[in-house]
Amino acid sequence: MKKLNFNYLILAGSLTILALQGCKKDKDLVPVPQPTVNEQENITTLRLKFTEQGTTNTFTVNYADPDGAGGNPPTSDTIKVVNGKMYDVEAMFLDESKSPAEDLTPEILEEKNDHIVCFNVVSGAVTIARTDLDDNNYEIGLTSTWTIGSTTGMGHMDITLKHQPEVKDGTCTPGETDVEAHFDILIQ
Amino acid sequence: MKRFLTLFLMLISFLIVAQKHTNCSSSLSGKVLDEHNSEPLAYATIYIEEIKRGTSSDAEGNYSIENLCDGKYKVIITHIGCEPVVQKVDIKGHTKRNFYPEHHTEELKEFEVATQKDDDLPSTQNVSKLNQKEITQLKGKNLGQTLERIPGVTTLNTGNGVSKPVIHGLHSNRVLIINNGVRQEGQQWGVEHAPEIDPFTANKLRVIKGANSVKYGADAIGGVILIDPKELRDSLGIDGEINLSAHSNGKQGAGSAELQGNSKKLSGLKWRIQGSGKKAGNINTPNYYMKNTGIEEYNFSGILNYNKTKYGAEIYYSQFNTNLAVFSGSHIGNLTDLQIAFNAATPFDSSGFSYDINRPYQHVEHELFNIKAFYFTGESGKLNVSYSRQYNLRSEYDRRKPYNDSLAALGLPELQLEITTHITEVNWEHFKHKKLSGEIGASLMQQGNTYEGRFFIPNYKSNTIGLYLIEKYSLENLIFEGGVRFDYRHLQSFYYEKDVLLSPIKQFNNFSGSIGFSSNFKEDFTLKFNLSTAWRSPSVNELYSYGVHHGAASFEIGNGNLVSENAYNINSTLLVDKKKIQLEVSPYVNYIKNFIYLKPTLQPVLTIRGAFPGFEYTQTDALLYGSDLYLKWNVIGKLSLVNKTALLRALNITTNEYLVQMPSDRTSFSLEYDFNSWKVFNDSYLSLTLSHVTKQIRVPENSDYVDPPGAYTLIGVEAFTKIKKVELGVGVENLTNAIYRNYLNRFRYYSNEIGRNISVKLKIPINQ
Numbered sequence: 035m036k037k038l039n040f041n042y043l044i045l046a047g048s049l050t051i052l053a054l055q056g057c058k059k060d061k062d063l064v065p066v067p068q069p070t071v072n073e074q075e076n077i078t079t080l081r082l083k084f085t086e087q088g089t090t091n092t093f094t095v096n097y098a099d100p101d102g103a104g105g106n107p108p109t110s111d112t113i114k115v116v117n118g119k120m121y122d123v124e125a126m127f128l129d130e131s132k133s134p135a136e137d138l139t140p141e142i143l144e145e146k147n148d149h150i151v152c153f154n155v156v157s158g159a160v161t162i163a164r165t166d167l168d169d170n171n172y173e174i175g176l177t178s179t180w181t182i183g184s185t186t187g188m189g190h191m192d193i194t195l196k197h198q199p200e201v202k203d204g205t206c207t208p209g210e211t212d213v214e215a216h217f218d219i220l221i222q
Numbered sequence: 223m224k225r226f227l228t229l230f231l232m233l234i235s236f237l238i239v240a241q242k243h244t245n246c247s248s249s250l251s252g253k254v255l256d257e258h259n260s261e262p263l264a265y266a267t268i269y270i271e272e273i274k275r276g277t278s279s280d281a282e283g284n285y286s287i288e289n290l291c292d293g294k295y296k297v298i299i300t301h302i303g304c305e306p307v308v309q310k311v312d313i314k315g316h317t318k319r320n321f322y323p324e325h326h327t328e329e330l331k332e333f334e335v336a337t338q339k340d341d342d343l344p345s346t347q348n349v350s351k352l353n354q355k356e357i358t359q360l361k362g363k364n365l366g367q368t369l370e371r372i373p374g375v376t377t378l379n380t381g382n383g384v385s386k387p388v389i390h391g392l393h394s395n396r397v398l399i400i401n402n403g404v405r406q407e408g409q410q411w412g413v414e415h416a417p418e419i420d421p422f423t424a425n426k427l428r429v430i431k432g433a434n435s436v437k438y439g440a441d442a443i444g445g446v447i448l449i450d451p452k453e454l455r456d457s458l459g460i461d462g463e464i465n466l467s468a469h470s471n472g473k474q475g476a477g478s479a480e481l482q483g484n485s486k487k488l489s490g491l492k493w494r495i496q497g498s499g500k501k502a503g504n505i506n507t508p509n510y511y512m513k514n515t516g517i518e519e520y521n522f523s524g525i526l527n528y529n530k531t532k533y534g535a536e537i538y539y540s541q542f543n544t545n546l547a548v549f550s551g552s553h554i555g556n557l558t559d560l561q562i563a564f565n566a567a568t569p570f571d572s573s574g575f576s577y578d579i580n581r582p583y584q585h586v587e588h589e590l591f592n593i594k595a596f597y598f599t600g601e602s603g604k605l606n607v608s609y610s611r612q613y614n615l616r617s618e619y620d621r622r623k624p625y626n627d628s629l630a631a632l633g634l635p636e637l638q639l640e641i642t643t644h645i646t647e648v649n650w651e652h653f654k655h656k657k658l659s660g661e662i663g664a665s666l667m668q669q670g671n672t673y674e675g676r677f678f679i680p681n682y683k684s685n686t687i688g689l690y691l692i693e694k695y696s697l698e699n700l701i702f703e704g705g706v707r708f709d710y711r712h713l714q715s716f717y718y719e720k721d722v723l724l725s726p727i728k729q730f731n732n733f734s735g736s737i738g739f740s741s742n743f744k745e746d747f748t749l750k751f752n753l754s755t756a757w758r759s760p761s762v763n764e765l766y767s768y769g770v771h772h773g774a775a776s777f778e779i780g781n782g783n784l785v786s787e788n789a790y791n792i793n794s795t796l797l798v799d800k801k802k803i804q805l806e807v808s809p810y811v812n813y814i815k816n817f818i819y820l821k822p823t824l825q826p827v828l829t830i831r832g833a834f835p836g837f838e839y840t841q842t843d844a845l846l847y848g849s850d851l852y853l854k855w856n857v858i859g860k861l862s863l864v865n866k867t868a869l870l871r872a873l874n875i876t877t878n879e880y881l882v883q884m885p886s887d888r889t890s891f892s893l894e895y896d897f898n899s900w901k902v903f904n905d906s907y908l909s910l911t912l913s914h915v916t917k918q919i920r921v922p923e924n925s926d927y928v929d930p931p932g933a934y935t936l937i938g939v940e941a942f943t944k945i946k947k948v949e950l951g952v953g954v955e956n957l958t959n960a961i962y963r964n965y966l967n968r969f970r971y972y973s974n975e976i977g978r979n980i981s982v983k984l985k986i987p988i989n990q
Contacts (some may be wrong), residue, residue: 069673069681069716069723075624077830103770103777103829141625194832197555197622201570207562208570210621211555214832 076102077138079128080193080215082113084180087120097193097215100130113191113219117159121180125151127195127213143176148199151175152206158189158219172204182221189219249316251286252456254279254299257322266301266323299323315486317457343448344434345694346703346738346752348795348808348850350374351428355905355942359951361983362467362476362500365421369447373866374431374808374850376885379967380414382472382505382976383517383546387417388966389431390810391846391872391884392444395761399447400438402538404592407643407669408614411679411763413968418542418588418614420521422465422478422498425452431850432810433791435734435756436705439665439688443756443789443814454492454527455484462988465498471979472515473575474502490529497522503577507974508959512549513573514580519544535595542588547579551972553621556832557927564928564971581623585635587615603652612643638674643667660693671762679763680717686710692736704737711759715766730759730786748797756791760784764818764839770829777827777834778820784841788815802856809849817844819874819881822925835927842876846884864892871920879922885966886918886930897943906943913938918965931970934962949985954978 079098085091099108115121129136142149146168152175153162161181164173198209254266262283269276270287272295279285292314299307299321307323343349350372352360360368366377366385377385378393386393394413399406401419409415430446438446455461460483467476478498485491500519504511523540551571554560563569594608617635624630649663667686673679692705710731717724738752767780793810823836848870856862867889872881890913897906918930937957943950959978963970 069677069718075626075629080830097830099828099830103831103834104768104779104827107828108830136626138625141627145625199550199621207566209555209559210553211559211832212622213830214556214558215830 078130081126083124085122152194154192156190159183159185186221246291248290249288252320253283269298271296314458346740348431358949373868381969384416389445396444398442401449404610411761424449426450432793433754433756436707436736440709441758458486461990464986467983469981472502472505476500492527495524508961508977513571514547514550516547533597538592540590546584548582582621585617589613608647610645614641637676641671643669662691680715682715684713699742701740706735732757750795756789758787777836779838781839804854806852812846814844816841846872860896880920886916888915904944909940911938930965931963947987951983
């Protein structure tokens with residue numbers, strides 16, 4: 035009978051250990067479960083840097099939503115260009131919710147085979163050609179040349195950054211949209 | 223590793239306990255109960271063929287045969303009006319065995335309606351359950367898909383991997399799941415969060431359709447799903463069971479193994495350990511594979527039970543773990559992407575077959591520890607006490623890993639939620655005293671939730687206290703049942719708004735009640751009628767959520783001013799149980815005051831990712847009504863025809879519109895041929911099922927991006943047989959490989975439904 039009880043002692047003991055050990059670590063019921071603010075990554079800004087060809091004249095425009103999704107809507111600068119000129123344009127993607135702001139463009143360039151920047155001119159005499167290529171000879175769009183026509187006036191355009199892992203085919207259709215920016219263009 | 227070591231240690235100690243010995247002072251005792259309603263059968267004859275000895279049961283159905291030698295015997299049980307039951311019984315020591323002679327052996331009820339059998343359930347409400355053959359046939363399916371067999375129960379899906387049960391159009395927070403007596407608490411508010419329960423442990427599946435808050439607590443506006451493990455072994459010794467299943471679509475394999483025993487050395491000690499696993503790859507629609515739709519799952523559980531006549535206790539532990547790939551074509555950036563995805567004939571993200579689980583995916587763990595005890599308080603009643611702890615972890619990984627390499631290297635989920643729940647319950651059942659029986663109880667639930675990563679719902683802690691009383695007055699052919707409950711909930715949330723920590727407190731309290739009758743007014747006819755109220759406090763996501771819902775391309779905004787929902791439910795059931803016809807009709811009306819739903823905002827929410835349609839949690843008054851029908855017609859001989867139909871109308875009475883995302887009308891016809899016994903094959907059947915789901919035309923205007931998909935008809939075939947005790951099931955779903963989309967699948971925008979799926983299921987008992 036003694037031996038028997040010992041067996042049950044092992045049994046009960048091992049079960050208790052199992053129960054206690056099995057219980058996973060967690061924050062359980064703390065008095066004030068204060069939220070931990072983890073580092074998060076948000077693209078908040080699309081910055082376009084324009085360089086007029088044959089000159090050193092440069093300017094930048096931003097499409098920015100520094101407080102993230104919700105809250106205040108994004109703000110947009112007007113792109114002011116001169117008719118008949120050509121510009122080299124560099125696209126930059128920034129996280130300005132951090133201080134100092136983090137430039138994510140090099141990381142996008144690193145994953146160039148999965149990304150494309152798309153330019154959709156809704157109205158206005160602007161022709162855009164991407165000037166950079168990825169390893170599969172598809173365009174990326176981080177750099178581009180803008181040719182401005184002769185008609186002056188106000189136009190509108192959309193610029194999107196698409197993430198296309200394993201589905202990039204040179205078009206803007208597949209994948210998910212990481213950035214969608216809207217700009218007014220004033221051709222002077 | 224440590225955990226495995228302790229598990230191993232536990233197994234060894236079980237084996238030491240279960241040593242063998244023989245003697246001739248053994249006995250066989252137990253009860254003889256009616257197979258259909260578990261009523262004790264008096265004066266049944268129990269006869270042991272080998273030694274030509276027998277006895278008969280007393281008025282309570284009890285019997286006992288003493289002074290037997292250990293060994294295997296053939297026992298024959300006979301009772302007037304029943305087919306004799308012949309069973310092999312392994313007698314070792316004082317063996318207890320209950321026998322269940324059947325009154326109508328020619329009827330193999332595919333779908334059984336619980337009447338008197340489940341006395342832990344409300345007797346005046348509609349309760350449906352799945353029988354053992356169906357449970358074997360559905361092995362390898364997830365819980366939602368398993369319950370879909372019951373008329374009135376549908377599923378809200380996210381692809382093929384996530385299925386949430388929907389009862390009479392209500393789901394998520396409005397349906398309670400009680401797993402082994404414990405209220406399942408995870409992140410059940412999310413439509414893409416499936417119940418974290420291993421279907422292999424579910425041996426008994428019952429659904430209470432309609433509001434039932436009195437016994438199980440607030441929130442059960444739609445209904446209650448009760449999941450229970452198999453009864454522990456009733457005779458001394460050890461046995462086991464292996465379940466295996468294979469599905470052709472997704473090349474899915476699943477299996478479970480269990481070992482259970484009833485100790486000889488320590489009378490009254492029973493135990494079981496069980497483990498299961500599942501692995502599936504990409505799902506194949508009739509015309510393409512869906513990329514990244516694999517699943518893996520690994521679960522285990524253990525029970526230790528010690529029962530004496532006057533008292534007893536049980537410890538239960540279970541763990542559920544899953545990695546669930548989310549179809550990559552469904553993670554889209556904004557509304558433009560969604561429109562492109564919808565217009566594509568084939569998703570851009572189609573692929574070949576693979577078992578790989580890549581981003582986006584979910585990792586979910588659920589742990590349950592439960593200890594319960596009972597004590598008979600004299601002849602008058604029984605006291606039950608229980609304590610449980612649940613821990614739920616949900617990690618969601620987005621399609622895109624962070625651009626920043628050092629952040630990406632951490633491999634952290636973009637959204638992680640951890641929730642811990644402690645529930646303590648006490649209840650006292652009083653047995654029938656002058657036709658009155660009932661119970662009184664109290665429960666305390668404490669819960670804490672924390673998040674990491676992206677904000678979607680805040681941290682919170684909540685305390686809920688409930689008190690209830692249920693009484694039942696039983697006459698010969700008539701039962702009255704009524705109950706009342708009071709709940710109080712205290713909820714404090716913690717979140718930052720513009721760098722300021724807010725910690726608002728919300729308090730809710732309410733009464734709920736239920737009253738009804740069940741009348742066996744004519745032989746073979748039963749009528750049940752029930753009026754009940756239930757309430758639900760707004761959940762944390764409804765109050766405070768704020769963010770983009772990935773895959774749904776929507777921006778959800780909580781509303782801190784929401785008040786509790788109150789439901790008023792009328793349901794009735796007519797049961798006809800004739801030799802030729804079995805019928806169950808259950809019409810219902812559910813009026814929900816302050817029904818919480820997502821209302822589209824007028825302006826879309828503009829973000830740097832583009833425009834997202836905004837949805838805000840709003841309240842209205844809703845009316846849901848409909849009827850479920852089950853009809854079995856024993857056409858001729860062994861051939862029967864079964865019809866299951868579910869109709870539902872769901873209205874927003876304030877705006878005079880329909881409610882969004884409600885199941886459309888559906889019906890199914892099954893032709894079943896029962897072979898009964900032929901040579902070594904027993905209980906065999908072959909069935910052909912035609913199911914039709916209508917197009918949901920009752921939707922509010924301008925609430926969805928695209929029209930609901932069209933109607934569809936599917937054909938399924940099933941076969942089942944039992945060779946000795948080994949059960950074998952074979953099935954084909956979507957036999958014609960039909961291309962269709964399901965309104966209740968959130969992936970209807972992106973992809974077709976699963977194509978033809980052939981499955982084989984095997985249940986192998988060992989030493990049973």
